[in-house]
Amino acid sequence: MAWNEPGNNGKNNDPWKQGGRDQGPPDLDEVFRNFGKKFGGIFGGKGGSSSNGGGSTLLTIILLVALAVWGLSGFYTIKDAERGVILRFGQYHDEVGAGIHWKPTFIDTVTPVNIQEVRSLRADGFMLTQDQNLVRVTFEVQYRIFNARQYLFSVVDADGSLREATDAALRFVIGHSIMDDVLTRGREVVRQNTRQELETVIAPYNMGIALVDVNFRDARPPEEVRAAFDDAISAQEDQERFVQEAQAYAREIEPRARGQVNRVMQEAEAYKQQIVLKAQGEVSRFEQLLPQYLAAPKVTRDRMYLETMEYVYSNTSKILVDVKNSNNLMYLPLDQLMKQGAAAPAATQNMAPVRANTDGVNTQPRSDNTRSATTRSGSGR
Numbered sequence: 001m002a003w004n005e006p007g008n009n010g011k012n013n014d015p016w017k018q019g020g021r022d023q024g025p026p027d028l029d030e031v032f033r034n035f036g037k038k039f040g041g042i043f044g045g046k047g048g049s050s051s052n053g054g055g056s057t058l059l060t061i062i063l064l065v066a067l068a069v070w071g072l073s074g075f076y077t078i079k080d081a082e083r084g085v086i087l088r089f090g091q092y093h094d095e096v097g098a099g100i101h102w103k104p105t106f107i108d109t110v111t112p113v114n115i116q117e118v119r120s121l122r123a124d125g126f127m128l129t130q131d132q133n134l135v136r137v138t139f140e141v142q143y144r145i146f147n148a149r150q151y152l153f154s155v156v157d158a159d160g161s162l163r164e165a166t167d168a169a170l171r172f173v174i175g176h177s178i179m180d181d182v183l184t185r186g187r188e189v190v191r192q193n194t195r196q197e198l199e200t201v202i203a204p205y206n207m208g209i210a211l212v213d214v215n216f217r218d219a220r221p222p223e224e225v226r227a228a229f230d231d232a233i234s235a236q237e238d239q240e241r242f243v244q245e246a247q248a249y250a251r252e253i254e255p256r257a258r259g260q261v262n263r264v265m266q267e268a269e270a271y272k273q274q275i276v277l278k279a280q281g282e283v284s285r286f287e288q289l290l291p292q293y294l295a296a297p298k299v300t301r302d303r304m305y306l307e308t309m310e311y312v313y314s315n316t317s318k319i320l321v322d323v324k325n326s327n328n329l330m331y332l333p334l335d336q337l338m339k340q341g342a343a344a345p346a347a348t349q350n351m352a353p354v355r356a357n358t359d360g361v362n363t364q365p366r367s368d369n370t371r372s373a374t375t376r377s378g379s380g381r
Contacts, residue, residue: 074102081116083148095148113148118212121159123166126222133179138217139170139194143209150208158207169197182219183229184236191216 077100078084084096087109096110103110124138143162145151155161173193174182182190195214202209221229293300 070105073105076101076103076110078110078112079114082112082114085111085113085148085152087111092149092153111152113145113151115145115148118142118144119159121163121166122217123163123170124217125167127171127174129174129179129182130176131178133221135174135179135182135219135221137170137174137182137219139166140215140217141166141198142212142215144212145208146210147206147208150206154206154208158209161205161207162202162209165201166198169201170194172197179221180236183221184233185240187216187219 076084078096078098080098082098084101086093086096086103088107090109093108101110120140120142122138122140124136126134126136128134141162145158151158173190177186177190177193180186191214194216195211198214199211220226289300
């Protein structure tokens with residue numbers, strides 16, 4: 001008989017209906033009761049009310065342990081140099097400082113951001129200058145984070161955006177500079193212009209980044225023409241060195257020349273004063289002598305003559321002897337003795353006292369004799 005044919009008084013029409021009765025959906029209370037019985041049997045419980053009580057106690061213990069694990073997993077630490085950005089269900093909620101904090105796990109997410117670390121990135125590549133030359137430039141940017149929220153959420157990748165902005169600013173500045181400035185004397189200008197351009201580019205994005213320093217690491221031509229450019233750079237460096245040496249020489253000579261000019265002017269001024277004072281002294285002496293001459297002209301004239309002759313003959317090596325008779329005269333080398341007498345005082349001041357000559361005649365008496373002879377010659381005249 002087919003399974004769907006009527007039989008047994010219409011009670012076995014459907015094979016999924018046991019005994020011809022439709023039982024409907026399972027009872028949930030009975031399902032949980034059976035579940036409790038199984039756990040009670042595992043942990044040694046018995047059927048009935050005791051099994052239900054043991055299952056409830058075990059479930060409570062499991063819940064308490066899970067709650068304790070959840071609570072302990074929420075503690076975290078933020079370092080001194082960091083700031084913690086809290087996201088609650090993926091949305092910005094708050095920002096915390098250094099220390100130990102707690103967050104509800106699976107609800108809040110904390111991202112630490114170091115705001116004191118100085119980071120660096122490098123940009124390099126071949127770039128075209130204003131005079132259509134190709135150079136390879138290496139640039140380094142140092143920066144730090146001052147706003148953690150802006151750093152994380154203003155742009156997708158703040159570090160990558162800064163790298164691209166640096167490359168764009170550097171290419172813009174190099175494109176408006178000539179090759180000689182990039183390779184030699186204009187490196188500082190290129191560095192400053194690149195920093196200004198980079199700050200202008202990143203300002204609208206509010207990335208929470210502050211530039212600390214911008215360094216121009218290297219600039220060199222392509223390897224194929226590097227030797228020629230090295231020679232040109234060497235010549236420019238020699239030129240600058242020669243200019244600096246010339247400036248240093250000028251700074252050294254100029255003060256010396258000014259000193260010599262001042263010395264000559266001071267000597268001229270001193271000579272002028274000397275001549276003026278000497279002339280004034282001569283005038284004063286003449287004014288003092290004039291009354292005496294007017295009082296006794298002959299005596300004054302004779303005295304002036306004798307003093308003049310004494311001054312003249314004291315500086316000459318000639319000897320005049322006044323001899324009235326034609327007797328024989330013993331000749332002494334008086335001229336040589338006078339020379340020795342003139343040299344003796346200088347030797348006395350520097351080395352030793354004056355000593356007598358080999359013939360036993362001292363220089364000082366010789367000077368007195370010479371003066372006497374000169375006086376006699378003058379008087380004889």
